[in-house]
Amino acid sequence: MNGAHRDLADAQRQHWQNTYQAHPGMYGQEPSAPAAxxxxxxxxxxxxxxxELGAGHGRDALLFAREGFTVQATDFSPTGLEQLRDAARSAGVGHRVTTAVHDVRQPLPFPDASVDAAFAHMLLCMALSTQEIHALAGEVRRVLRPGGTFVYTVRHTGDAHYGIGTAAGDDIYEHGGFAVHFFHRALVDALAEGWNLQEVHAFEEGELPRRLWRVTQSLPLPY
Known part of the structure; x- marks a missing residue:
C-alpha cells in the first residue's frame, strides 16, 4: 500500500467511527437481504x-444470532461494536455474540479452520487495494473449516457512482465522504480461485440504487 492509499484508508476508518457516533443504528434494525x-x-x-467481517452496529449479526448461530463479529469501529453488544443483550442473544475490533488490512485474529461460515456485506469494496482484498480473502480461507461457506457483497463497476468523485486509483472512488472499491467481474473470479463458486447474484439496494453482486462460494471438502 502506498502512502496516499494508507492515508485514505486511515481517514475512512475515522470517518466510519464518527458516522456511527453521530448516527447510532444508522442502518436500522432490519437485517439486509444478503444476510437472510x-x-x-x-x-x-x-x-x-x-x-461476520465489517459488522457495523450489528443488524446482520443479530439475525445470525436469532437464527441460532454463534457469531463472531468484527469491525474497525469500537462504537459500532458497542451498539451491537447492547442490541444483542436487549434481544436476549448476547450469549451468542462476541465482538473484536479489527482492521481487515491485518491478519484475522482467529485460528486456522476455526469457523464454519463467513459473511461480509460491502466490506470488501471499501477503501482496500486489490492486493489487500486478495490478502483478506486468503485470511477468510485460512480461518474457514473445509467445506466452509463465504458470502460477500460488493458494489461493482455498473454502479452509478463508479467513476464519480475523487479517484484514488485501483478503481477506488471517494464520493460523499465514503470511498468505494468498485469490482470488475474478473476480480470476483480471481477471488474464487481454489473455491467452489456457487453464485454471483446481481441485485440493487438503497435509493440510488446501489448496484451490487452477492457472491456465494465454499471451500472444497478434502478427499
Missing part, C-alpha cells in the same frame, strides 16, 4: 458458527 440469504446458505451447509 447467507443464513439460509449457512444452515443448508450445516454451519454452526459465523464470522
Amino acid at each position: 440469504h447467507a443464513a439460509e446458505a449457512f444452515r443448508t451447509a450445516g454451519a454452526r458458527d459465523v464470522l
Whole structure:
C-alpha cells in the first residue's frame, strides 16, 4: 500500500467511527437481504458458527444470532461494536455474540479452520487495494473449516457512482465522504480461485440504487 492509499484508508476508518457516533443504528434494525440469504446458505451447509467481517452496529449479526448461530463479529469501529453488544443483550442473544475490533488490512485474529461460515456485506469494496482484498480473502480461507461457506457483497463497476468523485486509483472512488472499491467481474473470479463458486447474484439496494453482486462460494471438502 502506498502512502496516499494508507492515508485514505486511515481517514475512512475515522470517518466510519464518527458516522456511527453521530448516527447510532444508522442502518436500522432490519437485517439486509444478503444476510437472510447467507443464513439460509449457512444452515443448508450445516454451519454452526459465523464470522461476520465489517459488522457495523450489528443488524446482520443479530439475525445470525436469532437464527441460532454463534457469531463472531468484527469491525474497525469500537462504537459500532458497542451498539451491537447492547442490541444483542436487549434481544436476549448476547450469549451468542462476541465482538473484536479489527482492521481487515491485518491478519484475522482467529485460528486456522476455526469457523464454519463467513459473511461480509460491502466490506470488501471499501477503501482496500486489490492486493489487500486478495490478502483478506486468503485470511477468510485460512480461518474457514473445509467445506466452509463465504458470502460477500460488493458494489461493482455498473454502479452509478463508479467513476464519480475523487479517484484514488485501483478503481477506488471517494464520493460523499465514503470511498468505494468498485469490482470488475474478473476480480470476483480471481477471488474464487481454489473455491467452489456457487453464485454471483446481481441485485440493487438503497435509493440510488446501489448496484451490487452477492457472491456465494465454499471451500472444497478434502478427499
